[in-house]
Amino acid sequence: MSNTLRPPLVAAPYAVTPHNVSRVMLWVAAALAPATVFGFWLYGWPAVHLWLITIGFSLFGEALCLRLMQRAAIPVLLDGSALLTGWLLALSLPPWAPWWLGAFGGLFATIIGKQVFGGLGQNLFNPAMVARVALLISFPAAMTVWVAPLPLTNPAAPGFIDGLRITMGGLPAAFDGVTSATMLGHAKTELSRGIDLAHSLVTVGAPADDLSGARAGSLGETASVLLAGGGLLLLVLRIITWHIPVAMLTAIAIPALIFHAIDPTRYLSTASHLLSGGAMLGAFFIATDYVTSPNTRLGQLLFGAGVGFLTYVIRTWGGYPEGVAFAVLLMNALTPVIDRYLKPRIYGRDRRGKALEIAEESTS
Amino acid sequence: MKLLNFLRGEAFQRGVHPPSHKEATADRSIRRLPFAPQLVVPLSQHIGKSPKPIVRVGQEVVRGQLIAQSDDWLSVPHHAPATGVIEAIELRPSARGPWVESIVIRVQSGSTQEDLWGKPQDLSNATPQELLQAIWDSGMVGLGGAAFPTHAKLTVPKQAHVHTLVVNGCECEPFLTCDHRVMVEEADALMAGIRYGMRATSAVRTIIGVEDNKPDAVKAIQAAIDKIGATDIFVEAVPTKYPQGSEKMLIMALFGVEIPSGGLPVSLGMVVNNVGTLAALGKLLPAGRGLTERVVTVTGPGVARPGDYRVPLGTPLKFVLEYAGAEVNSRQVIMGGPMMGQSAASLDVPITKGVSGVLVLRGEDIAEREQRVVYPCIKCGECVESCPMGLNPSILGMLASRRDYEPMGSHYHLGDCFECGCCTYVCPSNIQLAQQFRIAKQVLRERATA
Numbered sequence: 001m002s003n004t005l006r007p008p009l010v011a012a013p014y015a016v017t018p019h020n021v022s023r024v025m026l027w028v029a030a031a032l033a034p035a036t037v038f039g040f041w042l043y044g045w046p047a048v049h050l051w052l053i054t055i056g057f058s059l060f061g062e063a064l065c066l067r068l069m070q071r072a073a074i075p076v077l078l079d080g081s082a083l084l085t086g087w088l089l090a091l092s093l094p095p096w097a098p099w100w101l102g103a104f105g106g107l108f109a110t111i112i113g114k115q116v117f118g119g120l121g122q123n124l125f126n127p128a129m130v131a132r133v134a135l136l137i138s139f140p141a142a143m144t145v146w147v148a149p150l151p152l153t154n155p156a157a158p159g160f161i162d163g164l165r166i167t168m169g170g171l172p173a174a175f176d177g178v179t180s181a182t183m184l185g186h187a188k189t190e191l192s193r194g195i196d197l198a199h200s201l202v203t204v205g206a207p208a209d210d211l212s213g214a215r216a217g218s219l220g221e222t223a224s225v226l227l228a229g230g231g232l233l234l235l236v237l238r239i240i241t242w243h244i245p246v247a248m249l250t251a252i253a254i255p256a257l258i259f260h261a262i263d264p265t266r267y268l269s270t271a272s273h274l275l276s277g278g279a280m281l282g283a284f285f286i287a288t289d290y291v292t293s294p295n296t297r298l299g300q301l302l303f304g305a306g307v308g309f310l311t312y313v314i315r316t317w318g319g320y321p322e323g324v325a326f327a328v329l330l331m332n333a334l335t336p337v338i339d340r341y342l343k344p345r346i347y348g349r350d351r352r353g354k355a356l357e358i359a360e361e362s363t364s
Numbered sequence: 365m366k367l368l369n370f371l372r373g374e375a376f377q378r379g380v381h382p383p384s385h386k387e388a389t390a391d392r393s394i395r396r397l398p399f400a401p402q403l404v405v406p407l408s409q410h411i412g413k414s415p416k417p418i419v420r421v422g423q424e425v426v427r428g429q430l431i432a433q434s435d436d437w438l439s440v441p442h443h444a445p446a447t448g449v450i451e452a453i454e455l456r457p458s459a460r461g462p463w464v465e466s467i468v469i470r471v472q473s474g475s476t477q478e479d480l481w482g483k484p485q486d487l488s489n490a491t492p493q494e495l496l497q498a499i500w501d502s503g504m505v506g507l508g509g510a511a512f513p514t515h516a517k518l519t520v521p522k523q524a525h526v527h528t529l530v531v532n533g534c535e536c537e538p539f540l541t542c543d544h545r546v547m548v549e550e551a552d553a554l555m556a557g558i559r560y561g562m563r564a565t566s567a568v569r570t571i572i573g574v575e576d577n578k579p580d581a582v583k584a585i586q587a588a589i590d591k592i593g594a595t596d597i598f599v600e601a602v603p604t605k606y607p608q609g610s611e612k613m614l615i616m617a618l619f620g621v622e623i624p625s626g627g628l629p630v631s632l633g634m635v636v637n638n639v640g641t642l643a644a645l646g647k648l649l650p651a652g653r654g655l656t657e658r659v660v661t662v663t664g665p666g667v668a669r670p671g672d673y674r675v676p677l678g679t680p681l682k683f684v685l686e687y688a689g690a691e692v693n694s695r696q697v698i699m700g701g702p703m704m705g706q707s708a709a710s711l712d713v714p715i716t717k718g719v720s721g722v723l724v725l726r727g728e729d730i731a732e733r734e735q736r737v738v739y740p741c742i743k744c745g746e747c748v749e750s751c752p753m754g755l756n757p758s759i760l761g762m763l764a765s766r767r768d769y770e771p772m773g774s775h776y777h778l779g780d781c782f783e784c785g786c787c788t789y790v791c792p793s794n795i796q797l798a799q800q801f802r803i804a805k806q807v808l809r810e811r812a813t814a
Contacts, residue, residue: 007694007695010734010799012702012783012799014703017790021793022739079739081742121739121741121742121743121793122740290745295748296748297749344377344748347625348612348622349624349777355624355626355627
C-alpha cells in the first residue's frame with residue numbers, strides 16, 4: 001500500500017476563504033492607526049506613553065490569566081484581540097491621563113472584561129468599554145481631565161522625557177494652563193449653569209473645528225474624519241458591514257435633528273453630536289465588535305439603532321456628557337435577546353421552527 | 365422577502381460565491397479515457413442492499429454484460445465496464461475508506477469501448493412501470509454525486525401526483541464541469557432522457573435549471589428543445605451562487621417555494637433529476653444497455669492535462685491521474701468537488717457511479733489547511749449570513765465542541781443541514797463546522813437507533 005498515506009486532517013469543504021481572526025484584528029488595528037497617529041501628534045508624547053502602557057497591561061492581563069490556567073500565552077496573544085482591546089481602551093482615555101489609569105484599565109479589560117468570561121468569543125460585554133466605564137465610575141476626576149491640543153510640532157509641547165513625567169507623575173502644575181473641556185462636557189456644564197448653547201459654544205468652537213479633530217477629547221476620538229476613513233476601509237474589506245455604523249449614526253442623528261430644530265439653544269446640532277465624543281469611534285470600531293453584537297443583519301440594525309439612541313439620550317438627559325460606552329454596554333446586554341428573537345427563518349420551517357405545511361397546488 | 369430577493373437578483377437567501385475555477389475544463393470537449401489494465405467494481409455504491417455477483421472468478425465477460433444483480437428496490441445491478449476476465453471477487457478499498465466486496469476484471473488487451481452487450485428496445489409504448497423497470501435494469505443512479513437509484517427517485521408514491529420534472533444543471537461546485545460538457549455536447553440525449561423521465565412520472569412539464577455562468581449550455585439545450593419542437597420543456601438560467609445545485613435551493617430559485625422541512629420535492633408535485641443522469645438514460649434506454657462509464661471532471665492545480673473524461677466505471681484513481689498527468693499522493697486527491705467532496709482513501713480506489721470529479725489540490729495547500737490555527741468562535745455571524753438553510757452554525761458549532769449533541773437536533777434543527785459547507789468556507793476562526801455537524805448527525809443517528 002505504497003500510495004496510502006495519512007489522510008488529510010481536514011474534511012470538506014476544502015475551499016475556504018483566506019480570512020482569519022488574527023488577520024481581522026490586525027486590519028482593525030491598521031484602520032485605527034491613522035486616527036491614533038493623529039492623536040499622538042495632537043496630544044504629544046504623554047499620549048504615546050499612555051497608549052503603550054494601556055496596551056502593555058492589557059496584553060499582560062491576558063497572559064497572566066492564560067498562565068494561571070496553564071495555557072500557552074503566546075498563541076493566544078497572537079490572535080490580536082487583547083492588543084485591540086487595549087488599543088481601543090487607550091483611545092477612549094484622556095490623553096494625558098496618569099499611567100495607573102491605563103494600567104488598571106488594561107488589566108481590568110482583559111481580566112474582568114474578557115478572561116473571566118472564558119476568553120475570546122465568550123465575553124458578553126465589550127471589554128474595552130467595560131474597562132472604560134469601570135474607570136469612569138471609580139476615578140471620575142482623573143477620567144475627566146482633558147487637555148487642549150498641544151501638537152508635537154508646537155515648541156511648548158512636552159518632549160519625550162517631560163511626556164513620560166506627565167504620564168508617570170500625573171499632570172504637573174506647569175501644564176495646568178492647558179487643561180480644557182470637551183465640547184460635550186462644556187456644553188453640559190454650561191447648560192446646567194443656565195447658560196444656553198448659543199453663548200457657551202462660542203468658546204469651544206463650532207462643529208467645523210470638530211472635523212479637523214484639533215480639540216480637547218479622548219486620545220483617539222476627535223479625528224472623526226480619520227476614524228470614518230478607517231471604518232470605510234473595514235467596510236471595503238468586508239470586515240464589518242454597514243448595518244451597525246449606519247444604524248447607530250442615524251439613531252444619533254435623527255433625535256438630534258428633531259430636538260435641535262425644536263430648541264437650538266438647549267440641544268446640540270446633529271453635526272456636533274456625530275462629530276464629537278466617541279460617536280465615530282463607537283460606530284465603526286466599538287459597537288461593531290463581533291463578539292458582543294448580534295449575528296444577523298436585522299439584529300445588527302436594531303443593535304446599532306439602540307446604541308445610537310441611548311447615546312443621544314445619555315448625552316442629552318443623563319448625568320454624563322458622553323454616553324457611547326454606557327450605550328454599548330446596555331445594548332451588549334440585550335444582544336443575546338436580540339439573537340434569540342431576530343434569527344433567520346429556517347428554510348422549510350415557519351418562524352417558530354415548525355415544518356411548513358404541504359400546500360396543495362402550491363406551484364405554477 | 366421574494367421582492368427583496370428579486371431586487372437583490374438572488375435566487376435563494378444567503379449562500380456563498382467561491383471562485384469557480386472551471387475555466388481549465390469548461391471549454392474542452394469530453395475525451396475518452398482508455399481502459400486501465402484492471403477495473404474494480406465495488407458491489408455497494410450507495411444506500412440499499414448490495415447486489416449479488418452473478419459471475420464466477422475466471423469467467424469471461426463482455427462489456428455491458430450484467431455482472432451483479434439485486435432484487436432489493438433500493439439497489440441497482442452492475443454491468444461489466446470492459447471485456448475481459450473476472451480475476452477476483454474480493455475486498456478492495458472504497459472511496460470512504462473501508463474495504464468492500466468488489467468484482468475485479470482483467471481487461472482484455474485491445475478491447476473496444478463500444479458497448480457490445482445490449483438489447484435494443486422500443487419503449488415508445490411502454491407503461492410507466494415498464495419504463496421504471498428498464499431504468500432499474502440499466503443500473504442507473506443519480507450521477508450528480510448522491511448516487512440514489514434513479515428508478516426509485518422517478519417512482520411517484522401512491523397518494524402523490526407529479527406535475528413537474530425539474531432537471532438540475534446547476535453544477536454549483538467549483539472546478540466541476542462534467543454536467544456542463546454533457547449539456548453542451550449531449551443535449552439531444554438529454555431531451556430523450558427527459559421524455560423518459562416525464563413518462564415515468566407522468567409529469568406534464570420539465571424545467572431545466574442551469575446556473576447563468578454557463579450560457580453555452582443554456583443555448584445548446586434551447587436548440588435541442590427547438591429541434592424537437594417541445595412546448596413542455598423549458599430551460600431557465602438561475603443565478604450563479606453556491607449551493608444553487610441543492611434541489612431545495614434550485615426549487616426555490618425556479619418556483620419561489622420551499623420544500624417543507626422533512627419533506628421531498630414530490631410533496632410539491634416535483635421530481636428532481638441531474639442532467640447527467642437523464643442524458644445517460646437517453647442514450648442507454650433505447651439501446652437496452654447498462655451504465656458502464658460516466659463523465660468525470662479531472663482537474664485542479666496539480667493536473668497537467670485537466671479535462672472532462674469519459675471514464676469506464678471501475679477505473680482506479682491512479683490510472684485516471686496518470687493519464688491526466690498528475691503525479692500526486694492520495695492526500696491531495698478529492699473525489700467530487702471542493703465543497704462537498706471527500707478525500708480519497710487511497711489511489712487504488714475506483715471511479716464509481718457517483719464520482720463526478722477528481723480534484724487534485726496542491727500538497728502545500730492541504731498542509732496549509734491542516735496547520736491553520738483554529739481560533740475560538742468570535743460570533744462574527746459570517747456563518748449565519750451564509751447558511752442557505754437559515755440555521756445558526758455558530759451556536760451549533762459551540763454545542764458540538766462541547767459534545768452537547770441533543771439540543772443541536774431538537775432545538776437548532778441540525779437535521780435540516782445538508783452539509784453544503786458554506787459555514788466552514790467563511791469561518792474566520794477556521795472551525796471545521798461542517799465536519800462537526802457530520803459527526804453530530806452520526807452520533808444522533810446512532811443514539812436514535814440504539
